[in-house]
Amino acid sequence: AQKITQTQPGMFVQEKEAVTLDCTYDTSDPSYGLFWYKQPSSGEMIFLIYQGSYDQQNATEGRYSLNFQKARKSANLVISASQLGDSAMYFCAMRVTGTASKLTFGTGTRLQVTL
C-alpha cells in the first residue's frame, strides 16, 4: 500500500519569502509519480507540479520547484517569492504505475502568506 505524509498542518510565510512544504511517501514500487495540488479557499483543485520516480532532475514550474530526494522518500514543494495569492491548502499525492492512475493524497498543509 502507498502512503503520503504531510506533517505540517499549517505554515506561515511572509510575502516575497520562500517556503518549503514537506511531503514524505512510502511505496515499494519502483515506478511512481508525485504530484502537488493547490486548493484555494474557493475549493477547486489546481495541479502545480509533477515528479517522476525516474526523473534525474528536480521538477520546476515557474515559482514552484520540487525538492526530490529519492533515498529519503521525500518530495518537498518549494515556493519562491511567496505572494498573497499563494495562501491555500496544498496537497501532495502519489500515483503508482499500473494502478489505473489512482492517486493517494496526504492530509494537506494550509499555507498562509502574510504582509
Place this chain on the structure above:
Amino acid sequence: DAGITQSPRHKVTETGTPVTLRCHQTENHRYMYWYRQDPGHGLRLIHYSYGVKDTDKGEVSDGYSVSRSKTEDFLLTLESATSSQTSVYFCAISDDWNSNQPQHFGDGTRLSIL
C-alpha cells in the same frame, strides 16, 4: 481548463434518502474517479472507472455505488445516505493510466446529510 462539470454543486438532504451525484466530462478521457474530502483526511478515493461499464472500488467504497453507461458520465450514488457521508465530493479525470499527466478535478459537490 479541463471540461468537467459536477452536479449538483450543493445538496442538503436527510438521512436515509438516496442521493446521486453526477460528473460529466467533455474531454473523452478513459479514466474517471470519485473522491471525498474530509478535514484531517485529505482526499480519499471512493470508486473509479477505467471505461464504460468498467468500475472498481477505492479505499472508502462502503455505502457508495457508481455507474458509467457513457464515456462522458460517471454517477455516484448513495443508496441510503448517512450523516457520515457528509463531505465534499470531487470527480476527476485522466487520459492515460501510465502517463505523467495529472488528474484534473471538477469543482466539487458539497453534500450535507442531516
